[in-house]
Amino acid sequence: MKPAILVRKLEELPIYASPLVDFIRLGLQHRALPLTSGQPAPEALPLEDLARLAPEALRSRGRKALLYGSNRGLGELRRALTEWQVRSGVLPEGLGDEEVMLTLGSQYAFDLICQGLIRRGDEVACDAPCYPDTWCTALRRGASVLPLPVDEEGLDPDHLEALLAGGHRPVLVYTVLHYQNPCGCSLSPSRQRRLLELAETYDFLVVLDDPYRMLALDGPPPCGSDRFPRLGWDTGRLLYLGSLSKVLAPGVRLGWLAGHRELVAGLAKLQEMSLISLPALDGLIVLEYLLSEGMTGQLSRMVRFLKERRDVLAEGLRARCLPLGCTLRVPSGGCFLRLELPDLPATPLARELAERHGVATVPEAAFWPPSQTPAPDRFLRLSFSWCTPEELAEAAERIARALEGRPR
Amino acid sequence: MKPAILVRKLEELPIYASPLVDFIRLGLQHRALPLTSGQPAPEALPLEDLARLAPEALRSRGRKALLYGSNRGLGELRRALTEWQVRSGVLPEGLGDEEVMLTLGSQYAFDLICQGLIRRGDEVACDAPCYPDTWCTALRRGASVLPLPVDEEGLDPDHLEALLAGGHRPVLVYTVLHYQNPCGCSLSPSRQRRLLELAETYDFLVVLDDPYRMLALDGPPPCGSDRFPRLGWDTGRLLYLGSLSKVLAPGVRLGWLAGHRELVAGLAKLQEMSLISLPALDGLIVLEYLLSEGMTGQLSRMVRFLKERRDVLAEGLRARCLPLGCTLRVPSGGCFLRLELPDLPATPLARELAERHGVATVPEAAFWPPSQTPAPDRFLRLSFSWCTPEELAEAAERIARALEGRPR
Missing domain, CATH: 3.90.1150.10 (Aspartate Aminotransferase, domain 1)
Structure with missing residues (x-):
């Protein structure tokens, strides 16, 4: 019994x-x-590349990496991923080392953000329709969820503004930047600017989840020149999430979070208190892969x-x-x-x-x-x-x- | 600004x-x-063994394991770890597959337990002095912490009973079973029985953290015959935590949690909602290591x-x-x-x-x-x-x- x-x-x-x-x-x-x-x-x-590179990955850096590691993830891997994202025009040039942390995939990154930033009764606004794990996580961490309908250009800032004017005060607005799940739409540059203006006026943080950006099927991936991350970087209002799940392997739990360095430091501390450090072998092998193969192929x-x-x-x-x-x-x-x-x-x-x-x-x-x-x-x-x-x-x-x- | x-x-x-x-x-x-x-x-x-075994680890099982996986961890690895722990006399014979889940190390397992089972204002009692991450986690998840002084035989059930009689009602009692950190003591068999009796009388759950058990330096590791896990298994009051951090490598984030199958199912669901699944490469390589080398050497x-x-x-x-x-x-x-x-x-x-x-x-x-x-x-x-x-x-x-x- x-x-x-x-x-x-x-x-x-x-x-x-x-x-x-x-x-x-x-x-x-x-x-x-x-x-x-x-x-x-x-x-x-x-699979075969990862298998082939694994021994060298462990032999060259394993001595240190098999110990408890940094709460922001293996430094070399963090830098390699950041440099790749800067080269690809996603993250802005000149981004500081302290503005990026590795996380256990971007699902965990969003959960970490909710754990850190939501207090019971807070509102979280998110794309609707939206990948359910997003609003399940917000609900589980004590928020109520405000749906933001998306159309072909992503979430509609007019709708958001009407909610804000009506008294809603989300602490976070979550949106998928490119090729949204389930709608396939991307947030248009003009809406990106509007969203950022609203964040300023109504004092909220914006979580930009971007796991699909690199899966551009009809041309080069959208790059950052007039895009939200670059535009909004210095406002301290952005939390940008990236992930290897859709481009390398879902089971390799590696994502990254970029944002204001103090917030990144706080979230890294929370990550450390929850799980000490990120898994060593996944990190080592992915680093070797990035250094020897790159991601282009x-x-x-x-x-x-x-x-x-x-x-x-x-x-x-x-x-x-x-x-x-x-x-x-x-x-x-x-x-x-x-x-x-x-x-x-x-x-x-x-x-x-x-x-x-x-x-x-x-x-x-x-x-x-x-x-x-x-x-x-x-x-x-x-x-x-x-x-x-x-x-x-x-x-x-x-x-x-x-x-x-x-x-x- | x-x-x-x-x-x-x-x-x-x-x-x-x-x-x-x-x-x-x-x-x-x-x-x-x-x-x-x-x-x-x-x-x-x-390190060298892991490096040597990694390619075969990925080639033999990677095709499936590089996808999103089970919320209780790679099935073969879970079974291999469970069988090893049963053979070692730690976990009881006849333990069901549903009573064990893998977690991202035992620190994360305890955090998961606190996330699932603590509501703001609950009390958590723990060994004192104790590894600080334990009470930091309980505090962070909204509990107040009740220190339970330990002596040479581990936590003192008389002290705990006095607290209970005085009106304290911890939902969890956390103790390190063997070679406690920082005191080096182990909970004696008679105290294990007393703790379990108190759990029955006062209706609380017991978290037994056991990362050091296999590090017995003066003889064979303590085994389960008259030990708490076996004794208490059928009461549904035990949550037993094991880990590879101290015996294989701290950076390999792999631990396990055993307990009542319904509670394990719930905690596995929470783990999935937070991090989808455990890191694939760590799991694959550890599994290959267990199957080909075993842990004895x-x-x-x-x-x-x-x-x-x-x-x-x-x-x-x-x-x-x-x-x-x-x-x-x-x-x-x-x-x-x-x-x-x-x-x-x-x-x-x-x-x-x-x-x-x-x-x-x-x-x-x-x-x-x-x-x-x-x-x-x-x-x-x-x-x-x-x-x-x-x-x-x-x-x-x-x-x-x-x-x-x-x-x-």
Whole structure:
């Protein structure tokens, strides 16, 4: 029998379930083609390179790195990642060493930010629809969540301003800068400026999450010249998050956080108190990889990989679903297509697709925080990062058949 | 200029500084012999083995493990670690797969427990003196800390019972099971039983942290036959924490948590929400190491390494400091000696030793939570895991000289 305290504590566990997981699970149950996950398929990861470089990685720097390390991550790795991001035009030139820390992936970075900066009852505003882990984390850390609807140019500053004028006072505004999950949109330069102006006027911090930026499928990645990070850097209002999950390997838990040096120092201290230091072997091997291979080759392989898949899926859907009244939103980067439906809501179709047609997708409603009731449910998010081109063509066909079979 | 919100948020950051760090830093400043840290020196770590095994580790299992993984850690690694701990008599035979999860080291495991189980105002009781990160974590997660004095047999259940009878109601009692930091004591079997009885009567959970158990320097490691974990396993009141930090490498952030399967499931879910999954490369390489080398060789090397150093330091102190009125507490395992002083308090001596004699030590007071004022300050904690035998002999000599030079 469970002791009373265990029963009580289990009830109190601050768990917020992501509705996205339900659709991943449903797909697994029915052995459906998984158009659900944002992670790249294993064949896109540089496994052999990492394996080959690992011994030298450990031998050259392991003696020190196998000890407890810095709370901001291995110094050489931090510098290598920062330099790469500066060269790529993401982080500004002249960024100080103290303005960047490594974290255990950018999901953990956002959790760390929430742990540090949220007090019970604070408001956190975030993209809506949005990757559920964001608002689950904000809720779990005691915030209430304010949804900020996004359109083709990202979050709408007018909507945010109306909320602010109406008395809302978010401490953080979270947005995905490029190729947003699930919408595929990027925050336009003019909206970036507006967001920063609002941050000044209404005194909030902006978390820019940017895991997909390097996955630009139709040209060079957007760079920083007139972009938000550079523009806003000196205001002390930005927290910029980057990650290797989508470009190197999801299981290598390495991200970075850039921001005002005092805030970075505080968050690094929190990271240290929670987990002492970052995992040594992941860091050592990634550093060796960066120094000997660089990221250019892997990035162009990943981009080719994703572009081929996006195009196959888009073509299939265009040919088969547009005639059925759907609208297709094809992003210029990232991992996700949106198929907007003529008959709403999307959730029953997503269930039917998984259960009867063997295609797992996620409906829009799964991306809205619980504060939005009823949640808009206009599209299916279709990930093209996992399945083979053949599977994606087949998935498009099956989606069309499911739509054809539905009562209109 | 910093925006108002940043100024406010920086002030609010829930940082609790460990006083131990001050003494590590003081030692570094004065280039003192570091008898401050509990981590093994680099030459005791199996760097070459890990480097040699890394390519096979990645090639054999990397395809799957480089993706996002299970929230309880790589299944094969979890099973390999559990089987090793069962074979060693630490975890009970017949332990279910669902009763164990991997975590990012045991410091993170304790933080996770506090995040999940503490609500603001709860009490957490812990060994006193105690490794400061324990009570810093409890404080940071909103608890007040109740110190439980330890003696040669670990925490004193009579003292705990008096506190309970007096109305204190800790939700967690934290204790280090073997070779406690900083005292070197182990919780005796009879006290283990008393603690469990009190947990039943007063309805609390017990966190048994056990990172040093395998570092038994005078015989085989204590095993489970009449020990607490086995005794208490079925009560659902135990959370047992193990770690590879002291036996394999501190930088490899791998620990494990065993307990009631529902609580393990909840904590694993929290771990997932915070950091998605554990770092892949650390896990893969450690798994390969466990499967191909096992832990026996590394453990006996580590034990020989520590025993030689402990004996050199103890001998030096015995010869030079006992005649000056000190008492020496030599532990049968772990990394720390205690030198009890004839003239109190210990803190000024620790400062003088670092600044004027080039020996960094930590005084007892640094290990007491801030709720204990004034803190007892009767001994210096001397770590023997880092310095060479020659340095340890020299350190003993310098400590003696410092004592001789003090006004009596």
